[in-house]
Amino acid sequence: MTGERRAMAPDDPGVTAGERAGPEQPLSRNRDYRLLWGSQAVSEFGFHATMIAFPLLVLALTGSGAASGLVMGTIAAAQMVAGLPAGVLADRYDRKAIMLVCEAAQTVSAVSLAVAVWTDTATVAHMVAVAAVFGACAALFEPAESASLPALVSDAQLPTAVAMNTARASMGQLSGTATGGFLFAAGRFVPFLADAVTHAVSFTALLFLRLPRRERPTGPAPHPGREVLDGLRWVWRERAIRVTVACAIVLNLFFSAFYIVVVVLAGTRGVPSGEVGVMAAMLGAGGLVGALVAPVWHRRLGPYRAIVAVFWALALLTPVAVLVHDGYLTGVLFALMALFPPTANTAIMTDQLLRTPDGLRGRLTSVLVLACGAAGAAGPALGGLLTEVLPGDGAILVCSAGITAAAVLTTAGPTLRGLPRDRPEEEPPEDS
Template identity: 30%
Template sequence: MGSATATGRAAVRGPLSRDVRLFWCANATDALGTQASGVVLPLLLLGLGHSAATVGLVAGVSTAAGLLLAPFAAVPADRGARKPVMLWSAVVSALAMGGVAVAAATGRPPLALLLGAVLVERFSTAVYEAAAAGTVALIAPAADSARVVAGLSAGDQGALVLGPALGGALYQASRALPFVADAVSYTVTAVCVGALKSDLRPGDGEAAGTGPAPGRGEAPGEPGHEDATGARTPAGPRRNRPRRRPALRAELGAGLALVRTSPFLRLVLIWTTTVNGVIVALYYGAVFTLQKGGHGGAPMGLVLALSGAAGLTGSLAAPRVVGRIGAARLLIGVSWLLVPLAAALATARGPWTYGGLFGVFCLLMPLVTVVLQSRAIQETPPALQARTAAVLATAVGGSAALAPVLAGACASRAGTAAPALASAAVLTVLACWTTYVRIPARGGAV
């Protein structure tokens, strides 16, 4: 897998660029607003008299819509429109959340209006996330990628801790305020993106040490350009050569083709998809157990707060930890440590026990995910960053959507401890695989 010493030393270098700080601000603000509004949207729908089934339908449809749209949105982003796509999707999301806030403040808005606004916001957010996925490679040198990814992960984890509390407090004052806060957060995100000095086109990645990229407005497969595997065809005379755009199917499949042909990206796909699905299943197993024990919503809030704080700590510590331990040993060690933690959750009954075990789980997870994501950025050609990230995000989102269904089936058939025991078995298989998989080194970097 390669030594991580260089990356570990990079974590203590000088300050990062202005664009990196702006991107961190955009990501953290966006995540905070999303968490603040997301935690109270079910409460708003229930307060308006809609059933729990309706609430679940809204959540499921909006999540599925985002997963389906992301690969399509990644194509124009990789073709050079990354910055305008990010900017205008943030603006549209701000308008959509502003619409929800106005509707919530005016009495009993029709469900169709709320659902439409939520879907527009979800579509726009999916577009933003797909386009933003390739930004790190274009604004930071490869040596700083782990530090940048760690900062992004820390922003997400911090939002997980603060967002629900902020949303709940605002909802107590007025049911429209959380959505106002989300609209403001999207506005701040748009301002930060607009202030980036880089235009975020793939060609800019050359300066960041990410390697050559296709020229603007030209199709992969032409001489002098990278194909889906990163290989380059020889350059030749360009005069009178017709420009052929690849078919949409080839455009959409380029990221998947790269993941299929890269051993390291396959590792990222398998590890992150499995572990994220497992943690969602474990969370729902905790919900089932605590509900059966007569605990209310406050204990689950405690579990989420503790796990979010631990995840924040793990994200911030990741670059230094990998510098001391090494990426390969860290991957194997964490993979095995997650197994007894999942098994121990099968015996947990109280919220403090769940919170402690989840906290350790969420402390360890970012140590590996930051490493995997930062090297995945280095492994991916600049012109395929968004599409490759969309493939990985869709797989992770699919596992997170399937996990509650499987956890519920396990709990109903074999008891509330079954999701944790099944998760431990899955993690054991993953740990065995990561122990024996061989990943080619990449110049001493993570």
């Protein structure tokens, strides 16, 4: 990328970088951030409602668990395949256009499936195709959105914006999954029609989004593979980014493994399924509250202390699961543990975005999302394996040991100790 001729090119003609939100403007009055956040709050509700309805629809039409797994697996596979190329597209092309195309594609796909279900013409092949569009669009949208955040908000407001995006995702997941089943009960096509409406609303809102001018490469585009490698080299070469990515991977791996271990042990101990559902719900609720308080904790602790404090809080709370066998008390423990990761994620993502040049932010996000997604997928597999090979609470103690080891390394590591320890500049209270 060095030596490449670059030119100023507007994401939205007529909007200059000086017109973006200044430090004196609270996020609550930032028109463009509100448009982006609100549009995705609506869109994520529809997406998660569909994620619940998809396996129900496949089972209702085919009675095949394998077909249901194929459709849901297609979503995850499409996200993985599109993950790294998505960052290249977000860095080279108009980010607003990418977001609009993603919303339009999901609207059309959801409408096509709703119509097919309504007319009794839906097939597994059709559902697989729609699932592939959903997964690819989710992978393409996130780098474009994350890379746009520093252009929409001030540096001091970026931690709050990152945390509010996390809270938005949690709200979308909680509300969408809670509603999707009821929508499906009202009619098999209803969740997909609702999803189409939410994406159409999001598309319309994004039409009015103004992104400041930014530098984009001009001239012949390098081979996409080369640009992917440029992004990977950047992540690997920048020690602070490499280490914080590793922190995020470890956090996702052991936390998801611990969750599966506790759920499996609860089942073997005869905990009623209703209490297991409460445990999962309280985990989501704790994550939502944690995302809302993350900006405050981040401001008070600074990046280094925020990351270290989260690892030690989880290291201390994880072994408590050995002593707690009641489903409701385990749910309380889950809620307490879920309070902390959003603060670490906010610290990590904010530091990475501020360290990374704008032309590489899309690829940075795609690498982080792909790495954390792989860790999140490997975690349940690790947790399931641990419950098979270790008796009783041994699997919990292994997860606890892994998190404790990570806490020691994050505390003593020279790279993280080089992150700012002082509290960042205070934002106006109304920003949060």
